[in-house]
Amino acid sequence: MSTTTVGIKLEEQFESEQQQRETAKLGMWTFLATELLLFSGMFISALVIRTLHPDSVTAVALHLKFWIGATNTAVLILSSFCMSVAIESSRLGLQRIMVRAMLLTAALGVLFMCLKGYEYYRDYVEHMTPFLHWRRYELVGDPASRLFTDLYFIITGLHAIHLTIGIGLMLVMSWLASRAGFLQKHQNRIEIVGLYWHFIDLIWMIVFPTLYLLNR
Amino acid sequence: MTPSDYVLRDLEVPPPVIDVPDDYLHADQSLWSWFVTTDHKRIGILYLVSITGFFILGSIAAGLVRLSLVVPDGEIFTNDVYNRLFTLHGVIMVWFFLVPSIPNTLGNFLLPLMIGAKDLAFPRLNLLSWYIFMGASLFTVFVMVWGGVDTGWTFYTPLSTQYSNGWVLAAVFGVIMVGFSSILTGLNFVVTTHKLRAPGMTWFRLPLFVWGNYATSLILVLATPVLTIAMILLFVERAFGLAIFDPDHGGDPVLFQHLFWFYSHPVVYVMVLPGMGVMSELVTAFAYKKIFGYKFIAFSSLGIAAIGFFVWGHHMFYNGESPYAGLTFSLMSFIVAVPSAIKVYNWAATIYKGEIRLDTPMLYAMGWIGLFVIGGVTGLMLASTALDGHVHDTYFVVAHFHYIMVGATVVAFLGGIHFWWPKITGRMYSEPWGRVSALLMFIGFNMTFLPQYVLGYLGMPRRYHVYPPAFQPLNVLSSAGAVVLAAAYIFPMVYLIYSLWYGERAGPNPWEAKGLEWTVPSPPPKHNFETIPTVDFEPYDYPNVIPEA
Numbered sequence: 229m230s231t232t233t234v235g236i237k238l239e240e241q242f243e244s245e246q247q248q249r250e251t252a253k254l255g256m257w258t259f260l261a262t263e264l265l266l267f268s269g270m271f272i273s274a275l276v277i278r279t280l281h282p283d284s285v286t287a288v289a290l291h292l293k294f295w296i297g298a299t300n301t302a303v304l305i306l307s308s309f310c311m312s313v314a315i316e317s318s319r320l321g322l323q324r325i326m327v328r329a330m331l332l333t334a335a336l337g338v339l340f341m342c343l344k345g346y347e348y349y350r351d352y353v354e355h356m357t358p359f360l361h362w363r364r365y366e367l368v369g370d371p372a373s374r375l376f377t378d379l380y381f382i383i384t385g386l387h388a389i390h391l392t393i394g395i396g397l398m399l400v401m402s403w404l405a406s407r408a409g410f411l412q413k414h415q416n417r418i419e420i421v422g423l424y425w426h427f428i429d430l431i432w433m434i435v436f437p438t439l440y441l442l443n444r
Numbered sequence: 445m446t447p448s449d450y451v452l453r454d455l456e457v458p459p460p461v462i463d464v465p466d467d468y469l470h471a472d473q474s475l476w477s478w479f480v481t482t483d484h485k486r487i488g489i490l491y492l493v494s495i496t497g498f499f500i501l502g503s504i505a506a507g508l509v510r511l512s513l514v515v516p517d518g519e520i521f522t523n524d525v526y527n528r529l530f531t532l533h534g535v536i537m538v539w540f541f542l543v544p545s546i547p548n549t550l551g552n553f554l555l556p557l558m559i560g561a562k563d564l565a566f567p568r569l570n571l572l573s574w575y576i577f578m579g580a581s582l583f584t585v586f587v588m589v590w591g592g593v594d595t596g597w598t599f600y601t602p603l604s605t606q607y608s609n610g611w612v613l614a615a616v617f618g619v620i621m622v623g624f625s626s627i628l629t630g631l632n633f634v635v636t637t638h639k640l641r642a643p644g645m646t647w648f649r650l651p652l653f654v655w656g657n658y659a660t661s662l663i664l665v666l667a668t669p670v671l672t673i674a675m676i677l678l679f680v681e682r683a684f685g686l687a688i689f690d691p692d693h694g695g696d697p698v699l700f701q702h703l704f705w706f707y708s709h710p711v712v713y714v715m716v717l718p719g720m721g722v723m724s725e726l727v728t729a730f731a732y733k734k735i736f737g738y739k740f741i742a743f744s745s746l747g748i749a750a751i752g753f754f755v756w757g758h759h760m761f762y763n764g765e766s767p768y769a770g771l772t773f774s775l776m777s778f779i780v781a782v783p784s785a786i787k788v789y790n791w792a793a794t795i796y797k798g799e800i801r802l803d804t805p806m807l808y809a810m811g812w813i814g815l816f817v818i819g820g821v822t823g824l825m826l827a828s829t830a831l832d833g834h835v836h837d838t839y840f841v842v843a844h845f846h847y848i849m850v851g852a853t854v855v856a857f858l859g860g861i862h863f864w865w866p867k868i869t870g871r872m873y874s875e876p877w878g879r880v881s882a883l884l885m886f887i888g889f890n891m892t893f894l895p896q897y898v899l900g901y902l903g904m905p906r907r908y909h910v911y912p913p914a915f916q917p918l919n920v921l922s923s924a925g926a927v928v929l930a931a932a933y934i935f936p937m938v939y940l941i942y943s944l945w946y947g948e949r950a951g952p953n954p955w956e957a958k959g960l961e962w963t964v965p966s967p968p969p970k971h972n973f974e975t976i977p978t979v980d981f982e983p984y985d986y987p988n989v990i991p992e993a
């Protein structure tokens with residue numbers, strides 16, 4: 229197994245490598261704080277709708293595919309583990325293991341998206357798509373249930389967009405990181421991308437109980 | 445003289461030595477170099493030029509609104525045009541002028557200089573933020589001028605989702621995009637303040653302008669995403685029928701208002717906190733005296749930012765909010781006034797027995813205190829649930845927030861521009877014209893907006909252009925004030941631009957002010973400091989100190 233030296237290239241606005249590392253990390257954490265607030269707006273909306281129409285929300289929640297959601301939760305936890313392996317091996321200079329771990333992370337992300345796509349398809353088949361005005365809505369006698377169904381699509385959709393960006397980042401990074409000399413110059417980029425990936429997983433850990441569990 | 449004399453003399457003149465100065469303005473003079481620059485100083489100037497353009501556009505819309513209100517029967521414009529005009533005015537002024545006004549121009553320029561850094565933490569992100577800003581703002585302005593939006597800047601549902609026939613979707617998209625620009629700038633400032641301070645530049649040696657911008661950036665980072673999501677929910681409801689707020693299905697339009705004001709109240713502090721930061725620099729420099737109560741002012745910035753997140757409900761006292769929630773939000777709104785008052789007292793104590801010089805920036809600063817106190821105290825009236833019942837949705841509210849947004853933000857912006865103009869451009873402007881403009885601003889502003897307090901108290905509702913004839917005299921007075929105010933804006937644009945070529949050269953420190961930015965040449969060199977300074981002095985170490993009681 230070959231290891232390489234690990235480091236980062238200093239940009240001109242920084243005085244030391246440590247300063248550059250800390251700055252990048254704080255930048256990412258600050259960005260993640262904004263992401264958390266973005267999703268909080270939807271979580272609070274879910275809570276408000278649940279308080280206004282508890283029975284309608286339960287009716288919708290019983291239509292959500294609990295086992296697909298639960299499997300997806302496990303898939304993302306596993307992907308976060310792979311990302312941790314990638315970060316740890318980048319620190320140790322194990323370039324090849326790192327790249328493979330990142331590819332595996334991306335693959336698990338794709339698996340999540342496939343399962344999610346299948347779940348949307350099931351929702352469509354079960355007539356749980358009230359915004360498609362040409363298609364009959366399953367709970368048509370319960371107009372308030374529409375609110376929560378719509379919110380389910382918005383929250384999971386926005387999360388899916390974030391995950392797709394994450395998969396794209398992961399693929400680009402593993403391509404860049406497979407080149408010789410990457411770890412000498414840009415090791416900390418792996419850590420930064422990793423933070424983002426862990427965070428999307430974390431968001432799902434809030435999305436899952438908020439939508440699937442709380443209302444059953 | 446004969447032509448041969450010319451030739452003779454020309455021969456005697458030694459070939460000119462072109463002395464190209466090595467500052468950031470002259471480092472590379474091509475136009476292209478400005479569009480790819482990552483220099484925080486140049487990006488500050490890019491922002492200054494663009495927001496000035498939007499300010500002019502927003503002011504024209506305001507002028508047309510005031511024109512319409514000269515007559516009581518609303519005959520100058522149709523209802524639709526009037527609604528589109530005040531929406532245009534509101535959206536442009538809030539998102540394309542006020543929010544970026546001080547942070548993205550003066551803040552961008554000064555933050556690295558003040559903390560002793562070569563640049564912001566993420567210079568390329570800074571440029572990206574400007575491009576997003578320009579894309580979003582030009583798009584939105586086009587949409588609002590070409591198609592028109594009539595919802596007001598607040599985009600309340602279900603008006604915006606179901607009834608409005610304007611180009612709401614496009615405008616909402618533009619507002620979402622400009623939010624990303626705010627977030628990137630806020631993020632950059634937060635990280636820069638934490639990580640790029642020069643050796644010895646401890647938190648309590650930071651200029652208070654930096655504290656103000658730091659608190660502002662925290663708000664930008666934490667509040668803007670909530671606006672983004674509120675606007676996304678509005679967008680998908682109008683565009684795709686994904687109902688969230690739709691009352692037809694039992695949705696709650698007030699939920700939108702909660703999400704909207706969770707951003708839009710704190711964003712008032714985004715506009716005011718940097719202005720307060722400018723104030724701390726101005727009063728110390730022109731009273732030539734150490735700031736009174738440095739830590740109180742610094743922490744009150746954070747206090748305003750923090751408490752400001754818990755007052756948003758005061759916009760919904762009469763929109764179906766429970767009286768208990770109303771009581772809580774009322775209380776919080778009173779509490780958030782305390783740190784603002786602390787600042788005002790501290791500036792007053794700083795000026796007290798100082799060696800006061802009434803140069804242009806100080807005139808703006810004095811006007812600022814007066815306008816901010818009036819705006820703040822009327823804000824407290826609006827924050828009390830009983831009084832708000834009387835003046836809710838009237839011109840009283842309009843007058844109040846213009847005292848804060850114009851009286852505090854625009855006046856501080858102009859004061860700051862005059863104060864740092866010699867640093868930014870290396871030139872001095874005409875001092876007499878500066879003083880005249882500062883005075884005109886104070887007179888014109890009060891003439892425009894004091895009558896609106898009275899109008900609102902007498903019951904004139906906002907956003908209508910037809911009103912009872914009895915209100916006409918005060919409306920005419922207000923519109924006349926707007927003309928004076930316009931002059932106060934046009935003068936600086938003229939003499940400041942004139943000074944770029946004909947102004948006297950300013951030395952590194954024309955005001956004899958303290959702070960790292962005054963230790964470098966004017967205009968500063970490309971990388972700010974030849975070597976990163978080590979800070980071993982306290983902030984505002986002016987010779988005069990607080991007199992003994």
Ligand SMILES: [Cu+2]
Nearest residue numbers: 709756758759
């Ligand atoms: Cu408010």
